[in-house]
Amino acid sequence: MPDLVDRLVVAIDAKESKARAASKGPWLLDDFGDGKAVVLGPDGEGVIASYVDTRLEHGEALGTLLTVENAAHIADNDPDTVLRRCAADRQILKSHLPGRTEWNLDSDGDHDFGCSTCHYDMDCQVVVNNGWCPTLLSLAAGYGVTEDGG
Numbered sequence: 001m002p003d004l005v006d007r008l009v010v011a012i013d014a015k016e017s018k019a020r021a022a023s024k025g026p027w028l029l030d031d032f033g034d035g036k037a038v039v040l041g042p043d044g045e046g047v048i049a050s051y052v053d054t055r056l057e058h059g060e061a062l063g064t065l066l067t068v069e070n071a072a073h074i075a076d077n078d079p080d081t082v083l084r085r086c087a088a089d090r091q092i093l094k095s096h097l098p099g100r101t102e103w104n105l106d107s108d109g110d111h112d113f114g115c116s117t118c119h120y121d122m123d124c125q126v127v128v129n130n131g132w133c134p135t136l137l138s139l140a141a142g143y144g145v146t147e148d149g150g
């Protein structure tokens with residue numbers, strides 16, 4: 001049962017770690033108007049992302065700049081944005097952690113746990129053992145984590 005939650009926490013931790021290691025945001029799109037762009041750091045200082053080949057030709061670097069669409073995507077996923085998303089996802093996870101009622105096995109016998117929020121029976125004041133809730137499964141899917149080990 002806890003494997004899915006453990007793998008989801010690892011995935012959130014990894015995303016947060018990468019965001020914390022990246023250059024500080026906000027990241028800004030600098031559109032050159034010809035379909036090409038770069039991503040700059042706060043206040044337009046420093047290049048966060050562009051594409052330039054490492055080969056030189058006649059002393060000039062080869063390669064092309066990012067497309068506007070790719071640069072916009074990179075800028076929209078700056079570290080502050082990612083860290084906010086991870087914090088929100090941790091709150092969602094916390095609200096949908098599995099709970100267990102030992103005596104109340106699911107009628108089909110497939111689960112011995114349920115979501116402590118979605119599967120809480122107010123009348124009986126117990127967690128109904130319905131397994132993973134759709135919210136937690138969707139949250140996990142967003143990180144590429146699935147019930148079957150993905």
Ligand SMILES: [Zn+2]
Pocket residue numbers: 095096115116117118119133134135136
């Ligand atoms: Zn739930």
